[in-house]
Amino acid sequence: xxxxxxxxxxxxxxxxxPGETKSFLMEYLNVxxxxxxxxxxxxLENVSFSINAGERLxxxxxxxxxxxxxxxxxxxxxxxxxxxxxIKGQRVDGMPPEKRNIGIMFQNYALFPxxxxxxxxxxxxxxxxxxxAEISARVMEALTLVRLPxxxxxxxxxxxxxxxxxxxxxxxxxxxxxxxLLDEPFSNLxxxxxxxxxxxxxxxxxxxxxxxxMVTHDQEEAMAIADRIAVMYRGRIEQIDTPxxxxxxxxxxxxxxxxxESNVLPATALPDGRFQVDGVGAITARDTRPSRNATxxxxxxxxxxxxxxxxxxxxxxxxxxxxxxxxxxxxxxxxEWIVSVGGLKLTVxxxxxxxxRQVGEKVxxxxxxxxSIIVGAEHANA
Amino acid sequence: xxxxxxxxxxxxLLLVLPVIALGLLYVLPVFNLVxxxxxxxxxxxxVIPDYQISNYVALFVDVFYFEVLWRTIRxxxxxTLFCAVLGYPIAVYLIRSSGWRQTGIFIVLLMPLVTSxxxxxxxWLILLGRNGVINTIASGLGLIDVPRQFMYNETAIVVGxxxxxxxxxVISIAASLQSVDQTxxxxxxxxxxxxxVAFRAITLPLSLPGLRTGALLVFVLSMSAYATxxxxxxxxxxxxxxxxxxxxxxxxxxxxxxxxxxxxxxATTALLALVSIYSQIRTIRANRRLREAQADGPAQVGAV
Numbered sequence: 001x002x003x004x005x006x007x008x009x010x011x012x013x014x015x016x017x018p019g020e021t022k023s024f025l026m027e028y029l030n031v032x033x034x035x036x037x038x039x040x041x042x043x044l045e046n047v048s049f050s051i052n053a054g055e056r057l058x059x060x061x062x063x064x065x066x067x068x069x070x071x072x073x074x075x076x077x078x079x080x081x082x083x084x085x086x087i088k089g090q091r092v093d094g095m096p097p098e099k100r101n102i103g104i105m106f107q108n109y110a111l112f113p114x115x116x117x118x119x120x121x122x123x124x125x126x127x128x129x130x131x132x133a134e135i136s137a138r139v140m141e142a143l144t145l146v147r148l149p150x151x152x153x154x155x156x157x158x159x160x161x162x163x164x165x166x167x168x169x170x171x172x173x174x175x176x177x178x179x180x181l182l183d184e185p186f187s188n189l190x191x192x193x194x195x196x197x198x199x200x201x202x203x204x205x206x207x208x209x210x211x212x213x214m215v216t217h218d219q220e221e222a223m224a225i226a227d228r229i230a231v232m233y234r235g236r237i238e239q240i241d242t243p244x245x246x247x248x249x250x251x252x253x254x255x256x257x258x259x260x261e262s263n264v265l266p267a268t269a270l271p272d273g274r275f276q277v278d279g280v281g282a283i284t285a286r287d288t289r290p291s292r293n294a295t296x297x298x299x300x301x302x303x304x305x306x307x308x309x310x311x312x313x314x315x316x317x318x319x320x321x322x323x324x325x326x327x328x329x330x331x332x333x334x335x336e337w338i339v340s341v342g343g344l345k346l347t348v349x350x351x352x353x354x355x356x357r358q359v360g361e362k363v364x365x366x367x368x369x370x371x372s373i374i375v376g377a378e379h380a381n382a
Numbered sequence: 383x384x385x386x387x388x389x390x391x392x393x394x395l396l397l398v399l400p401v402i403a404l405g406l407l408y409v410l411p412v413f414n415l416v417x418x419x420x421x422x423x424x425x426x427x428x429v430i431p432d433y434q435i436s437n438y439v440a441l442f443v444d445v446f447y448f449e450v451l452w453r454t455i456r457x458x459x460x461x462t463l464f465c466a467v468l469g470y471p472i473a474v475y476l477i478r479s480s481g482w483r484q485t486g487i488f489i490v491l492l493m494p495l496v497t498s499x500x501x502x503x504x505x506w507l508i509l510l511g512r513n514g515v516i517n518t519i520a521s522g523l524g525l526i527d528v529p530r531q532f533m534y535n536e537t538a539i540v541v542g543x544x545x546x547x548x549x550x551x552v553i554s555i556a557a558s559l560q561s562v563d564q565t566x567x568x569x570x571x572x573x574x575x576x577x578x579v580a581f582r583a584i585t586l587p588l589s590l591p592g593l594r595t596g597a598l599l600v601f602v603l604s605m606s607a608y609a610t611x612x613x614x615x616x617x618x619x620x621x622x623x624x625x626x627x628x629x630x631x632x633x634x635x636x637x638x639x640x641x642x643x644x645x646x647x648x649a650t651t652a653l654l655a656l657v658s659i660y661s662q663i664r665t666i667r668a669n670r671r672l673r674e675a676q677a678d679g680p681a682q683v684g685a686v
Contacts, residue, residue, distance in 0.1 A: 106568070
């Protein structure tokens with residue numbers, strides 16, 4: 001009951017404002033054609049995306065891909081050369097950061113070292129001129145939400161990394177932000193805590209249902225937290241879709257390689273719709289390319305989709321090739337084989353495999369046609 | 383806790399050398415100074431080991447002495463204030479610049495320390511003197527009719543001391559500004575603070591330790607300054623250090639000079655102690671306010 005005012009601020013606002021209900025269905029955050037350069041280096045090229053109210057979008061990519069710059073543009077710390085940002089239909093790109101009402105959880109948490117936890121969380125409310133009694137109530141509510149009400153009088157330096165992160169989160173959400181930005185939220189935590197906090201943060205974000213943009217280079221984090229992922233590379237959004245779609249139907253070779261492991265084979269499109277892989281043979285595959293003009297393509301197969309079998313299976317839906325085992329690695333939860341097929345090396349994973357092969361043994365590999373994906377050639381500029 | 387942490391005995395051993403050095407070079411001479419300040423002086427016999435408080439009594443009834451002591455304190459406080467006000471922006475500029483520009487600022491700041499005080503005083507004479515640059519320009523522009531005397535007064539002492547001492551302020555403030563993470567400022571901005579408010583709430587309080595250290599250094603150095611005030615203050619505006627010099631060196635009255643030096647030491651220490659006590663009280667009060675705010679915090683949550 002005491003959490004009534006922090007939890008689900010969107011719904012609460014919509015109940016008082018009838019106009020809000022309509023905009024709830026519209027796109028909540030709109031980012032249009034962001035372009036930005038540092039000196040001579042272009043860091044953002046036509047970055048556009050939009051998210052719905054309560055949606056969690058993750059900007060995912062290697063370092064230098066432009067994801068952090070995009071976040072800085074949203075926060076108002078970087079003014080883009082071109083493009084605009086709208087929140088609830090209102091342009092915010094001319095506004096200074098303090099006017100945008102955006103909650104940010106910084107990579108290093110950025111808790112003010114000279115203030116108590118209470119004062120840290122209360123800071124945003126004091127800036128908004130909230131009455132003293134309401135400040136205490138809302139701060140304690142935000143601290144209760146992250147299960148740290150007893151830490152109110154402590155200094156940030158007296159808290160563990162995980163606790164600091166929770167305080168940073170409550171400081172960012174206590175102001176009821178219209179947008180929440182999370183910058184590499186787990187990068188400062190050790191591996192075990194990272195998993196724990198991932199679940200906890202997801203629960204909190206679901207409870208609050210606040211529109212969130214998160215930046216990470218860790219695909220697992222992105223997949224666990226996000227409703228949709230925007231994979232960025234060299235200042236562009238390569239693909240924006242649900243984690244499931246990004247994994248199953250990568251729009252480009254980069255996405256296929258960056259998300260998960262994959263075997264990538266150069267292939268040529270044949271007139272009969274199949275694809276010729278040199279040294280392997282004709283393969284049936286799923287073509288996800290928007291345009292099918294090019295004949296030189298890349299064929300992608302996930303290691304976990306390839307099976308090691310004794311005999312070639314029948315049926316149209318299977319591809320099968322012969323190869324020689326080069327290496328066998330038992331990794332506990334799975335076994336990894338490197339199989340040489342006509343000069344190409346394929347990685348094969350099998351979970352709970354009790355099959356053992358000898359190095360040098362001849363084996364048959366098979367996979368479903370639907371699991372070999374044509375992703376087109378790599379970018380001309382790559 | 384740490385593998386390479388020193389044991390208590392190790393620490394004590396490390397302390398032996400500094401303790402001996404401080405004892406020989408500092409505690410012993412100061413003890414001797416205090417002892418002599420109670421001795422008597424006879425123009426014919428010199429220092430007589432007859433220990434009384436007569437030197438201090440003589441100082442307490444001496445109006446001129448108190449005037450000089452008060453001037454020393456007042457000017458030193460002014461110097462500290464001006465160093466803080468001028469030094470802070472310079473420190474901000476210093477840490478924001480890099481490469482040659484930073485080196486350039488350092489050279490300009492350190493220049494007075496490597497220049498002889500006499501040369502510097504003549505420099506100020508060229509600027510502030512009756513026939514100096516400022517008077518020439520001002521009368522040329524018709525701002526003044528007759529040349530004014532800017533030299534040989536308290537203003538000249540303040541200007542000269544700020545010139546020499548501001549570097550200590552700048553370096554201490556810059557050191558503590560360096561530790562202010564810019565993401566704290568960004569966090570404050572994202573929470574609704576304008577750049578000015580973010581500076582007051584984050585940067586300024588976090589750089590206060592540097593400001594405090596700088597103020598302490600500048601004040602202590604100014605209280606004991608000798609050459610600059612003597613050369614720039616002229617014959618009428620003396621600093622206490624000059625009176626000490628006069629008694630001990632010109633008049634050979636070591637006990638009186640020692641008593642003055644002890645009074646200077648006490649005045650300086652007392653002022654610093656007062657400031658320290660004041661800031662302690664403020665911290666305690668702030669902590670108490672914080673505890674009270676939290677004590678009624680959860681209760682109010684329950685009431686909502």
